[in-house]
Amino acid sequence: MTKVKDVMNVMEEIAPKKLAFEGDRIGLQVGSPNSDANRIMVTLDVLESVVDEAIEKEIDLIIAHHPFIFKPFKEINWDSEKGRITKKLLTHNISLFVAHTNLDIARGGVNDLLMEKLDLTDTDVLVKTTEEKLYKLVIHVPKSHENQIRQAFADAGAGFIGNYSHCTFNLEGIGTFKPQEGANPYIGSEDELERVEEYRMDTIVPEGILNQTIELAKKAHPYEEMAYDVYPLKVEGESYGLGRIAKLAEPMKLRELAQLVKKAYDVPNLRFVGKEDKNIRTIAVIGGDGNKYISQAKRMGADVLITGDVYFHTAHDALGMGLAMIDPGHHIEQVMKEGLQQQLKEKMPSLQVHISNQKTEPFTFLTTD
Structure with a gap:
């Protein structure tokens, strides 16, 4: 069962919150991260007609580009459109998530x-x-697990330079350690100094995936305690x-x-x-x-x-x-509906992702016959 928080995690990959303008009203605006989110609808704007469509389609989660809540509400009056929309969302357990300037700025946005x-x-x-910070991640690994660590880097999205993946620098050396009482070493015995042929593996990691890269490397590393270093770089990362x-x-x-x-x-x-x-x-x-x-x-x-x-x-x-x-016109941003639908389907194939069919262009153009 997919939860709203699962979709929020995927949206963070597609359009990270850190890319948004300061003060922009993005993220979960109505609902709970723990609510179900098996049926999703993507829309440019959150109008009453859009919410009615979501109710008809039994949608669990609406993902919008333009924020529904931009200025704080002073009241929720059911005689106003905002009030009616809020009531309908709550009554029908429909969550609402917004990706605004972060989706404008994001690659593929x-x-x-x-x-x-x-x-x-x-x-x-x-x-x-903004410009993403880059770090050099250095991990010491026995020769037997060199390829596993390199693949872990790639799986996390690290080690990419331009159109090249699996980029590492490997320096051969000898690692030493003495397991203490209570240790459960992969190699060696308690209270005996061990010498192991190891590689020092260096790779480049963008800040946004640094923690994820370290965690995946730890899972691929055979040692009980993985030795690693992280160095900030002055090399410019990707510009957003x-x-x-x-x-x-x-x-x-x-x-x-x-x-x-x-x-x-x-x-x-x-x-x-x-x-x-x-x-x-x-x-x-x-x-x-x-x-x-x-x-x-x-x-x-x-x-x-x-x-x-x-x-x-x-x-x-x-x-x-x-x-x-x-x-x-401003309404050309509706291109995000189809684009976001495709990205969500690629990342979460089991989801039902619908596109709102409601017309949210407020202008009518008068043309001559």
Whole structure:
């Protein structure tokens, strides 16, 4: 029986809490970590219609991108939409979990998914927000268990450098120890000095998986007490941040790109800023509201910034600095529904993961016949 806490652990792998902006309302907002979570529904927004759909589908856990509780409630009034939603969630034992800016920033998250829709996968971070610390883990192991420890590193996600896995450095030497009274040694006898041919194995470990790597290594290590050292490194780890930037294989005109964006993101309408025949080679994308990042996009060499909720004066500022903008709306973040469903299914195959079918785009576009 899958519990909410099991899904929360997987969500921590997909979109770690530490990536979120300070003060962002993420995590479990309604429910208990010990509640059942066999049927899950992924949604962009938590509206009453979405909760009604969850009730109909007998959903145990809703995972949303936009927080339901952002400002603290002063009251829970059943005559208000927020009050009715809260009552329905509690009455039907539906838990609610939110992954917001952490899912925007995470690898494979909202911004990567938006880029993939444009067939752009070789991307860089647009606005760096954090950088993962790296450590060198050193373990002393008898030669007989060298391969087991190396595999334990890999299973934990350690020892990866670029596109290479199982990366270690091995130095041969002699380990000495004398088992004391009460010890249960794998090699040697009580109160006798033992000399063992060992390897000193070094590998690189990101901070987020350091403890997990040590624990897996201990399980693979034959000794009662595993000798190891951990050293912080000044080498830069993987950068995380908001938005993505990438180059097109071939340049295209702004109007042509706008038409591509409209089709790729399946929006009925969009706005763009700039001359229709402007040549576009480098594209920046920020899901949601990216108005305050126009200068960063320009500094990074973007010809156009694709984002939602573009303000009138921001559009003027972008024109003045020679940056085109395409505004397909905030709702394009719904790309996370299908993307997150796929990731959850891969990590937890036994789960039933549904996508909300409710329309949460608040705007209706009036077009001429």
